[in-house]
Amino acid sequence: MSARSVASRRLSILAGAASLVVALGACGRVNDPPTSENDGVYVEAGPITYQLQISRELNQYATEDSQYLKGLPPGAASLSPDQEWYGVFLWAKNQTKRSQATTDSFDIVDTEGNKYYPIPISPSLNPYAWTAQTLAPGATEPGPDTAASFGPTQGALLLFKLNTSVYDNRPLTLEIRGGPSQKLWGTISLDL
Numbered sequence: 001m002s003a004r005s006v007a008s009r010r011l012s013i014l015a016g017a018a019s020l021v022v023a024l025g026a027c028g029r030v031n032d033p034p035t036s037e038n039d040g041v042y043v044e045a046g047p048i049t050y051q052l053q054i055s056r057e058l059n060q061y062a063t064e065d066s067q068y069l070k071g072l073p074p075g076a077a078s079l080s081p082d083q084e085w086y087g088v089f090l091w092a093k094n095q096t097k098r099s100q101a102t103t104d105s106f107d108i109v110d111t112e113g114n115k116y117y118p119i120p121i122s123p124s125l126n127p128y129a130w131t132a133q134t135l136a137p138g139a140t141e142p143g144p145d146t147a148a149s150f151g152p153t154q155g156a157l158l159l160f161k162l163n164t165s166v167y168d169n170r171p172l173t174l175e176i177r178g179g180p181s182q183k184l185w186g187t188i189s190l191d192l
Contacts, residue, residue, distance in 0.1 A: 089155030
């Protein structure tokens with residue numbers, strides 16, 4: 001083999017390795033400090049890492065979406081003509097070396113400062129419901145082998161009733177809060 005072909009082969013290998021590093025560099029990025037990007041970026045919010053799996057309007061008459069609306073408190077199942085269901089499906093992981101609790105303090109804020117809070121869902125009636133819990137080191141929410149982890153969204157559900165005026169006040173931002181003072185730990189921009 002000539003010195004020229006060896007150099008050419010080495011150059012090809014280095015170019016391929018560089019391409020692989022660039023491609024993999026975008027995967028699983030940590031968002032530090034937490035910002036409102038939502039393109040698969042992990043948000044470190046307090047001691048837990050959160051990721052938006054998907055957020056979207058829910059149609060209570062659609063087969064898939066109707067299962068997300070199970071377990072609502074009495075009187076909460078109806079919408080007024082200017083409201084819609086909106087689902088935020090989250091994944092969380094404890095990447096520390098100690099047990100840590102996920103938060104149950106979320107809200108959505110629009111550009112006018114209007115805040116929307118999740119509707120409580122009974123986890124005994126809805127296997128997709130987000131439930132704050134203590135995660136062991138390396139554990140995730142939703143847990144493995146659960147309906148939420150294997151479902152189409154692969155995330156646990158935060159369910160909101162939004163006014164249709166939010167279409168005029170986009171973008172929407174999910175705020176993640178925690179700690180004794182409910183400090184803002186991180187934000188995620190939501191698609192609508």
